[in-house]
Amino acid sequence: MASDAERNGSSTENVVTVFGGTGFLGQRIVSGLLDKKVDVRAVSRHPNRNQPHPSSHVKMPQRIEADILNRSSIAAAVAGSRAVVNAVSLYVERAGQSFERVHVEAAADLAAASREAGVEKFIQISGIGSDARSSSAYISARGRGEEAVKTAFPQAAIVRPAVMIGPGDSFLAAVIRLLRLLPVYPLFGSGDVRLQPVYVGDVAEAVARLVSRQSDTDANTFEFAGQRVYAYRDLVREIAGLLRMRTTLMPVPYSIWMLLATAAEWLPGAPLTRNQVELMQNDNILSGNLPGLKDLGIEPYGVDPVVRMIEEGH
Numbered sequence: 001m002a003s004d005a006e007r008n009g010s011s012t013e014n015v016v017t018v019f020g021g022t023g024f025l026g027q028r029i030v031s032g033l034l035d036k037k038v039d040v041r042a043v044s045r046h047p048n049r050n051q052p053h054p055s056s057h058v059k060m061p062q063r064i065e066a067d068i069l070n071r072s073s074i075a076a077a078v079a080g081s082r083a084v085v086n087a088v089s090l091y092v093e094r095a096g097q098s099f100e101r102v103h104v105e106a107a108a109d110l111a112a113a114s115r116e117a118g119v120e121k122f123i124q125i126s127g128i129g130s131d132a133r134s135s136s137a138y139i140s141a142r143g144r145g146e147e148a149v150k151t152a153f154p155q156a157a158i159v160r161p162a163v164m165i166g167p168g169d170s171f172l173a174a175v176i177r178l179l180r181l182l183p184v185y186p187l188f189g190s191g192d193v194r195l196q197p198v199y200v201g202d203v204a205e206a207v208a209r210l211v212s213r214q215s216d217t218d219a220n221t222f223e224f225a226g227q228r229v230y231a232y233r234d235l236v237r238e239i240a241g242l243l244r245m246r247t248t249l250m251p252v253p254y255s256i257w258m259l260l261a262t263a264a265e266w267l268p269g270a271p272l273t274r275n276q277v278e279l280m281q282n283d284n285i286l287s288g289n290l291p292g293l294k295d296l297g298i299e300p301y302g303v304d305p306v307v308r309m310i311e312e313g314h
């Protein structure tokens with residue numbers, strides 16, 4: 001029986017393997033690469049979820065089932081790749097799946113397997129504010145993960161997106177849901193924290209440019225954020241305005257959010273997680289010291305068109 005690769009006419013010479021290629025960001029990286037006529041392997045534990053729409057691309061990706069926690073399955077998945085992207089997430093710790101295991105050890109294993117396989121380019125998706133010295137288990141694991149990846153694959157590129165928005169996101173969708181549901185909007189703390197939400201499609205395009213040799217930058221750490229910095233409360237007001245809704249904002253202490261998140265992590269789809277609450281206690285904006293979207297020729301979307309995209313169901 002013909003494999004996906006044979007049916008697609010793929011060769012392994014220009015294959016980019018996207019771990020987490022069915023996720024919110026990963027599926028868009030896969031689409032962006034297909035648009036650039038790159039052969040793609042989309043790897044995840046459930047590879048048939050969230051595939052790009054067949055009519056929108058000449059080729060479809062190879063769908064590979066592999067678990068980043070399983071060293072032999074990652075070696076097989078990266079074999080013959082020119083580039084590898086790690087877009088695997090873990091937002092809630094579960095038995096056998098800690099932030100340390102996924103964001104540090106497994107990221108380093110994937111980088112090491114890629115180096116051993118002769119991969120030219122490795123991209124680790126991390127997050128703005130990653131900091132190995134943070135007291136937050138999540139933020140610290142993201143920082144140590146970056147360091148472990150660079151040890152295993154010294155030329156690896158680190159990509160730190162701000163909070164990403166777009167159809168299917170968890171951030172704007174939650175704001176819109178709460179605005180519709182409640183007459184009074186509960187803010188994280190006093191709503192002072194500063195955010196710079198970035199359209200997920202812009203981040204995907206930037207990653208696709210980095211791996212498809214469309215960029216000649218030799219920088220190896222990038223921060224990707226949107227057009228504008230908002231205080232969280234102003235962002236909620238702006239979204240309410242775009243939806244033509246009136247709302248009253250109510251500050252809610254972070255300690256209460258932590259309690260709510262501890263309970264919500266056990267609900268299907270974990271609608272709120274403790275690491276989200278921790279992330280909302282720190283500004284999530286460009287440091288200004290690292291290259292970003294504009295250095296890759298991308299003018300970032302504002303929040304308004306993304307809210308419209310979500311409303312129109314794109």
Ligand SMILES: NC(=O)c1ccc[n+]([C@@H]2O[C@H](COP(=O)([O-])OP(=O)(O)OC[C@H]3O[C@@H](n4cnc5c(N)ncnc54)[C@H](OP(=O)(O)O)[C@@H]3O)[C@@H](O)[C@H]2O)c1
Binds near residue numbers: 019046068087
């Ligand atoms: N979303 C944001 O706002 C945001 C902001 C900054 C940074 N980031 C970072 O961006 C990256 C992608 O995030 P996302 O929001 O796109 O995540 P996501 O939607 O949760 O997707 C995660 C992907 O990883 C796969 N995956 C999870 N565990 C795996 C495992 N053990 N082995 C192999 N594949 C696995 C998932 O598929 P299966 O479950 O089928 O395996 C899925 O394809 C993450 O590093 C995240 O921390 C996200």
